[in-house]
Structure formats: structure tokens, C-alpha cells
Amino acid sequence: MKSIRSKLVVTLSIAITGLVLSILLATDIAVDSWVDNEFNRGLHSKAGMLMTLVHEDEEGLAFNFSSEFMPEFDGQLEPEYFQMWTEEGVFTRSQSLNLFALKNLKFEELKLGETKIMSTQLPDGRDGRVIYTRFEPQLDSHSHRNFYDGVSRPHHSTLTLAYAASSEEVDFILWLIDVIFIVTTVTVIVFIRLFVRKSVDSSLAPLNKLNRDISRLSIADKSAVITIKEPVKELQPIVDSLNAFIQENRQLYFREKRLTSDIAHELKTPIAELINMAEVAILFPNEKEFEADFKPEVLKISQRLKSIVSNLLLLHKYSDEALPKQDACDLNQVILRILEKYDLERIKFEFQDDIPAIVSNLFALESIITNLVNNAKQYSPDKSVVTVCTLLNKEDKLQFTVTNELKVPLTEDDLSQLFDPLWQKDSARTSNDNFGLGLSIAKALSKAIDAELQVSLSGQNITFSLIIS
Known part of the structure; x- marks a missing residue:
């Protein structure tokens, strides 16, 4: 080494x-x-x-x-x-x-x-x-x-x-001059060796201290950062980069910790319901009214569990993974095909005719559009209109936007968490149909096809924008 x-x-x-x-x-x-x-x-x-x-x-x-x-x-x-x-x-x-x-x-x-x-x-x-x-x-x-x-x-x-x-x-x-030269040479070599070693050790002392500080650092400690009492010009950029890296990984750590807790919370409720129904069925085996509702309820709960697990697997599969972009398509046609499944009275589609065809991953595009439209319908008032739009932005990049009125107001701090898996504004998680995974999946698929998914607030309206390179 x-x-x-x-x-x-x-x-x-x-x-x-x-x-x-x-x-x-x-x-x-x-x-x-x-x-x-x-x-x-x-x-x-x-x-x-x-x-x-x-x-x-x-x-x-x-x-x-x-x-x-x-x-x-x-x-x-x-x-x-x-x-x-x-x-x-x-x-x-x-x-x-x-x-x-x-x-x-x-x-x-x-x-x-x-x-x-x-x-x-x-x-x-x-x-x-x-x-x-x-x-x-x-x-x-x-x-x-x-x-x-x-x-x-x-x-x-x-x-x-x-x-x-x-x-x-x-x-x-x-002869005396030569002896003095030899003695001086040996002395100088020894002195230089000691001096250089001392100087190098002294110069590397901040680096050694930095190494010790890193070894003692705990990523679980929210206040732990790397500091140098006497800043060194060459080490300060490294310290700043390390602190940024630690901060990012600390966020990932707490995110994964929260995600684990959220997954447990999401699975705990339907599992508890299945257990309760099974116990009631055992206690009252001859109760005909209960038997009539038992099977549909078990099926409903099981489908919910399946949906949660499938979405988690989908999110895990496409996180930090690039998808092949080999499908040539017209974005307007893709959107129209998806919107046919919805109530068009609540959806307004504004499109630009002269947008160019794109080469991307059709599965990812359809999944992103579907999740964004579902999210807009779910979290907007019942009689409000969801606006879907396609256009070329100022940078001549193709942009797809979904805008809806908010049922529950959001803050700027909420926007930073919208794409976190299983995050829901309602901390009580009263919804049985939504698990906070749709936007996370849309974000992961956007990265997988080199697109950028953004969100912005304007009064009571929220807009999701997909910018396709």
C-alpha cells in the first residue's frame, strides 16, 4: 500500500x-x-x-x-x-x-x-x-x-x-576541508531527514485529525459535523464535501428509517384486520351474516396488501436505474389514450399541435402520466377541473404539465416531501386507496428516462411538470 x-x-x-x-x-x-x-x-x-x-x-x-x-x-x-x-x-x-x-x-x-x-x-x-x-x-x-x-x-x-x-x-x-565536507554532508543528510519527517508529520497532522473525526462520526447524530479548528486551505474543500456527503446520507438514513416505519404502518392495519376477521370467524362459525361479508372483505384487504407490495417492488426496481429509450411516440397521442379511461368532464387537455415526436420508454411515460393524473384527481375537490397540458418550453424542451386545485392546502415544506415514499399529508392515513407511492414511482421513472419532474405552488393550485430531454 x-x-x-x-x-x-x-x-x-x-x-x-x-x-x-x-x-x-x-x-x-x-x-x-x-x-x-x-x-x-x-x-x-x-x-x-x-x-x-x-x-x-x-x-x-x-x-x-x-x-x-x-x-x-x-x-x-x-x-x-x-x-x-x-x-x-x-x-x-x-x-x-x-x-x-x-x-x-x-x-x-x-x-x-x-x-x-x-x-x-x-x-x-x-x-x-x-x-x-x-x-x-x-x-x-x-x-x-x-x-x-x-x-x-x-x-x-x-x-x-x-x-x-x-x-x-x-x-x-x-584534507581538513574534505573532512569538514564529509562531516557536514552526513550531518546535513541526518538533519534534513529529521527536519523533513518532522515537517511532513506536522503538515499531515490536520489530515490525521480529520481521519480520527470521521471515524468517530455517527450518521444517526443529527448535529454531528466535521470541523477543523484551524482551517487548512487544502483540506477545507474536502471537509465541505464530506459534510455535504454526510448530510445527504443522513437524510437518506432517516428517510429509509421513516420508510421502514411507514411500510410497517401500512401493512400493520390490513394484517390486523385479517387477524380480527379470522378470530371472529373462528368464534362464530355458524354466523351466516358474517360469512356473507367475510370473503369480499378478505379479498379487498388482500388486494390492498398486494397493491402496497407491488408498488413498493416497482419503486425499488426502478430507483437509480436507467431504462432503455427505444420507443418512438407522439406525446399527445399517448396522453389521449390514457385519458380515455377517465371522466373527461373533470379533465381539460390543452395541447400544442406542432410538438415533435420523441424517443423514450413508453412504459415509463404511461406510468408517469397515469400516476400524475390519478394524484391530481384524488387530491382535488370533486367538481374541480384538472388541466393537462403539453408544450415546448423556452429551452425548446418538451414539457408535460398537470395542474389541479388542492383539496388540502400544502406548504413549501410539504413540497420537498411529496416525492418521498409513503408520505401523506394526512398523518392519520385514513385513505384505504392511496398509499403515498404514486409520486415516488413517477419520480423514479422520470430519472430512469433522463426526464425531470418538478412541482410548484401557485395559490391553491399545484402543478407537476415533466420536462423530457
Whole structure:
């Protein structure tokens, strides 16, 4: 099973660690290069200074060097070494070379102007670096002016300089930098891991609390809702959707609970009547007057039970189920065929001639129209007129309406319950012919054929409208 927490921790840890490591690695390389370059620059500077001490005049080469100002070359302070060669051999070398058995630096063949830096082992056994360079000495212009007569420069000697110094301090600094880099890297990885995990846990805390609140929620508690003390922008839409979902399911729960109670109430009365009649028949087996009424009453009660059960099964069958729409028909003709069964003195049919033919489910249409007309006749005054109408509405959709005067006034709150199964305005349920299922069946069949069944009040008149797509 995938874990959001684990994925976030791993992803953020890898991303942040990679970024930090890249920065640290780049910094380490830059610092190492800078320290190394600074050391090499120091070698170049010291070699350049030694080259400036060599000059050539009419008498030959001269080296103006004093160890008083550079004690490192006589071994008094961390020995450093230099040696110069001419074409004939060794020209000069530092006094520090005389302190050890190895009194000469290694010679390196170079071209004039060429410079080379190499790692080496110093005469004293330390690790170091040596810089080689081949150069021409300076000319003494006071004693040898014809060197600058502008015609030509006479050939004179070239020298090779080798200057060596210990690199152990630099190597130690580079090693220390690398150790610091490794320690910092490990520390950063551990810190990032802990920090990311802490941050993710903190960020997911509202989600975990939401999960706990949902697990404790009871749909039977009318006042129970999900709330977040400190609203989170990402979670608030989820909380709102969950509350809407809970509210809808709570309504369904109480609706089913009421429906179960209503079904029990509807079945209880005829069953009690059958029991009472059976008990009377047993107590008075020879009562002829009772026997004459017994069978018709049993049949009537049984038919009522059958009607209730059949309508409940019909409602259950077509709830939330789509019906095939394969029947082409003329809605006006369908309505006329149904109205032939009724007393036309109480029904007024107003129809629009040019309405188009439709393709729908004929069984569903006939059932919806029948239930709506039956409902209008049943709940309107005896001598009132029920108006049935067909038309094209403003959206060019076919609309079928049934309007009747109300026998018992309804409120807007009643309208929201009209389509609930077994709901009746008369709480005493005195009617033996109506069970509050007709409108529920009409509503279920409307959804099954993608039609919309609406209801509206206008004074003492109620209108049911079926809008067919």
C-alpha cells in the first residue's frame, strides 16, 4: 500500500539533500581549487623573486642573494630550497640543501620561458612541490650599454631555476576541508531527514485529525459535523464535501428509517384486520351474516396488501436505474389514450399541435402520466377541473404539465416531501386507496428516462411538470 507520508519524506529528503550536496560539493571544489591555486601562485611569486636576483654584466652572471632577509633558505625556519643551473652545470643553490645527504634538487629539461610545477619529496623527507622555470637573466645596463644599442642583443646564458617548498600544510588544509565536507554532508543528510519527517508529520497532522473525526462520526447524530479548528486551505474543500456527503446520507438514513416505519404502518392495519376477521370467524362459525361479508372483505384487504407490495417492488426496481429509450411516440397521442379511461368532464387537455415526436420508454411515460393524473384527481375537490397540458418550453424542451386545485392546502415544506415514499399529508392515513407511492414511482421513472419532474405552488393550485430531454 502506498503511503503519502513516506513518499513525501523520501521525495523531499532526496530533493533537498541533492540540492544541498550540490552546493556543498561545488563549494568544496571551489575552496580546494582556490587553496591549491594560491599555493601555486606563492611558488610562482617566490620563483619570480629569485629570478630577479640574477643579472648578467660584462664579467658574467651574478646572484645578489642574502639569507638574512630570507632565512627559510638556510634552514633556520621551515627549510625551503632552490637551485639554479646554467648550460655548464650548477650555478647556485640554497644553503638549506647542505643540511641533508641529498644536496641537489632533481634537474628538469625545459624550453626557454617554460614553467612546470610538480609534486616531489623534499630532501628533509616532507612532501612538497617544486617549480621549474627556464629564463634569461637581467642585463646590467650601466656596464654593458651596447646590450641596448638597438642593433642586436649578443647571446648570453640561460638558467633553469628549481624552487621547492613543503606542501604538507596545504595538503592538511585540503584534507581538513574534505573532512569538514564529509562531516557536514552526513550531518546535513541526518538533519534534513529529521527536519523533513518532522515537517511532513506536522503538515499531515490536520489530515490525521480529520481521519480520527470521521471515524468517530455517527450518521444517526443529527448535529454531528466535521470541523477543523484551524482551517487548512487544502483540506477545507474536502471537509465541505464530506459534510455535504454526510448530510445527504443522513437524510437518506432517516428517510429509509421513516420508510421502514411507514411500510410497517401500512401493512400493520390490513394484517390486523385479517387477524380480527379470522378470530371472529373462528368464534362464530355458524354466523351466516358474517360469512356473507367475510370473503369480499378478505379479498379487498388482500388486494390492498398486494397493491402496497407491488408498488413498493416497482419503486425499488426502478430507483437509480436507467431504462432503455427505444420507443418512438407522439406525446399527445399517448396522453389521449390514457385519458380515455377517465371522466373527461373533470379533465381539460390543452395541447400544442406542432410538438415533435420523441424517443423514450413508453412504459415509463404511461406510468408517469397515469400516476400524475390519478394524484391530481384524488387530491382535488370533486367538481374541480384538472388541466393537462403539453408544450415546448423556452429551452425548446418538451414539457408535460398537470395542474389541479388542492383539496388540502400544502406548504413549501410539504413540497420537498411529496416525492418521498409513503408520505401523506394526512398523518392519520385514513385513505384505504392511496398509499403515498404514486409520486415516488413517477419520480423514479422520470430519472430512469433522463426526464425531470418538478412541482410548484401557485395559490391553491399545484402543478407537476415533466420536462423530457
